[in-house]
Amino acid sequence: MKNRFNRLTSKEWLPFQKSWFRYTDDHKLLSEHILFFSKAEITDQNVLYAGDNKEIVQDICTQGTIPLLSEDEFTDQALQYALLDIRQKSMSLPSLADYYDLRKHIIALAVHIFRNLEERRFLTIFIPNVFINEIYYPIAWDLAYQLSGLLSLKDEKIACNNHLPSGRSMPYSSANTNTFYCLNFRKDENSGGVYTEKQHHFFDLPLSDKDQKKELNIPAWFILKPAPRKKNEVLHPAKYPEELVTMFLNNFTEKGQNVFDPMSGTGSTQVAALKSGRNAYGTELSTFFMDIASKRCEDVVSPMQKELFVPEDISGIYKIINKDARLITPDDFPEIDFMITSPPYWDMLNMKGAENQAKRIEKGLQTNYSENEEDLGNVADYEKFLDDLNNIYFNIATLMKSGSYMTIVVKNIKKKGRNYPFAWDLSSLLMQKMVLLPEVFWCQDDINLAPYGYGNTFVSNTFHQYCLTFFKP
Ligand SMILES: C[S@@+](CC[C@H](N)C(=O)[O-])C[C@H]1O[C@@H](n2cnc3c(N)ncnc32)[C@H](O)[C@@H]1O
Incomplete structure (x- = not known):
């Protein structure tokens, strides 16, 4: 197939579509982006670069014979790609007011870029979420929101710092320097073309600075290689690994404490909790x-199974009830010390076209959770879905002590060519009452890449999930 978009072969194209990557150095980062999003044959359209790595970019463009512009040289020349690298500036912001100044500058530049960018070409922004005066601000999410009226946000790619030998040993306390976002916007038929300020709650509730300072032994990003699912576990379309739960339990709970999941699925939360006492x-x-x-829990605690474990490791008790999570009352359970959960990802399982869905149908497996109207996976209206979920978590927060935590595993969603930043939207709602800790990425490395959009445009394969942790003040 003819490649109208860049000069890459399909083999070179494919790896770039993975929604996360191991960041090693700026030369590789910049050249991969510039070579993906521009085409040297288009000599009358420039690449615009603004950032601290001008010399590296100059080298890449000279070698690739790609016409390059700096921000100072940019007046009204036609653009085939724009790349704004604001990592350094973001990481040294003295105050939130300074971020607002930076944001104003970026928005003005993006408006200018929009006017000169060719149809269906891209703007990329490299930006991390950051601590400012020891308070965590998701500025990358804010900027994505603010620009989404102007250009179409197609996707975010997560750059995962790979400077340590294994991604699994990244210290959580410096999560913001161990991952950053590559936000990819496109000028297309869905772009609004005007900047309108978008409201959210990301900056609403900075509490006393000690609240976010819990020292955690969790990597900023991780890859898991769980054992293949057992027969009864495979019946569920979207289970998460027990290893993921254990990692968070070890950080947020002590033995003998009460762990809760309002949407238990196959009971991965409970199995991991029981196994760690x-x-x-x-x-x-x-x-x-x-x-x-319940059966899986029983297998963990039943006397026959007990010999398989170190006795003190299975002191726990369990109770899973069949109930709509919207109707949980304080009488249902004792006080909860920690919640970890993963909701339906909106009604995506009802989108039968998805590749994974086709495979399940072939094997005669259930593709959604149920046909029940109360099933949040069957709520088609996105706003209602978000609202219901938010109310469930707020209600559960009332059953928890002050100073406790909840972790929610979610992902941003692409549906019918549109991007729904579910992880960010849910965070914004929850941040009305709770404090966000740095997000942790569960990066998946065991799914085959699909060559979406080859030769035409960039469409990523979303292989990263957010583990969002909130603190209840
Ligand atoms: C992503 S799955 C959870 C998977 C689970 N973490 C596991 O590892 O097996 C979401 C679950 O939410 C359940 N669910 C959907 N709507 C619900 C509601 N209103 N109340 C309680 N559970 C609900 C679904 O049946 C499904 O099992």
Whole structure:
């Protein structure tokens, strides 16, 4: 197939579509982006670069015979790509007011870029979320929101710092320097073309600075290689690995404490909790999955199984009830010390076209959770879905002590060519009452890449999930 978009072969094209990558050095980072998003044959359109790595970019463009402009030289020349690298500036912001100044500058520049960017070409921004005066601000999410009226946000790619031998040993306390965002915007038929300020709650509630300072032994990003799922676990379309739960339990709970999951699925939360000596509670709407979850818990604690474990490791008790999570009351469970959960990702499982769905159909496996109207995976209206979920978590927060934490595993969603930043939208709602800790990425490395858009445009394969942790003040 003819490649109208860049000069890459399909083999070179494919790896760039993965939604996360190991960041090693700026030369590689910049050249991969410039060579993907520009085409040297287009000699009458420039690449615009603004950032601290001008010399590297100059080298890359000279070698690739790509016409380059700096911000100072940019007046009204036609652009085929614009790349704004604001990592350094973002990481040295003295105050939130300074971020607002930077944001104003970037928005003005983006408006200028929009006017000169060719149709269906891209603007990329490199930006991390940051601590400013020891308070964590998701400025990357804010900037993505602010520019989304102007250009179409197609995707975010996560750069995962790879300077240590294994990604798994990244210290969480400096999460912001160990990952950053590559936000990719396109000028297209869905671009609004005007800047309108977008409201959110990302900056609403900076509490006393000690709240976010818990020292955690969690990597900023991680890859898991869980054992293949057992027969009854495969029946569920979207299970998360117990290893993921254990990692968070070790940080946020002590033995004997109460762990809760309002949407238990196959009971991964409870199984991990019981195996590490915590008590395990939960609700689940589907009786079918509730039974599987309860059976798995029983297998962990049953006397016959006990010999398999170190005795003190299975002191926990469990209770999973068949209930709509929207209806949980204080009488259902004892006080909760920690919640970890993953909701339906909107109604995506009802999108039968997805590749994974086709494979499940072939194997005769269930593709969604249920046909139940109360199932949040069947709520088609995005705003209602978000609202319901937010209310569930706010309600559960009332069953938790001040100073406790909840971790929610979610991902941003692409549906029918549109981007729904579910992880960010949910965070914004929750930040009305709770404090966000630095996000941790669960990066998936075991799924085959699909060559979406080859030769035409950039469409990523979303292989990163957010583990969002909130502190209840
Ligand atoms: C992403 S899955 C959870 C998977 C689970 N973490 C695991 O590892 O097996 C979401 C679950 O939410 C359940 N669910 C959907 N709507 C619900 C509701 N209103 N109340 C309780 N559970 C609900 C679904 O049946 C599904 O099992």
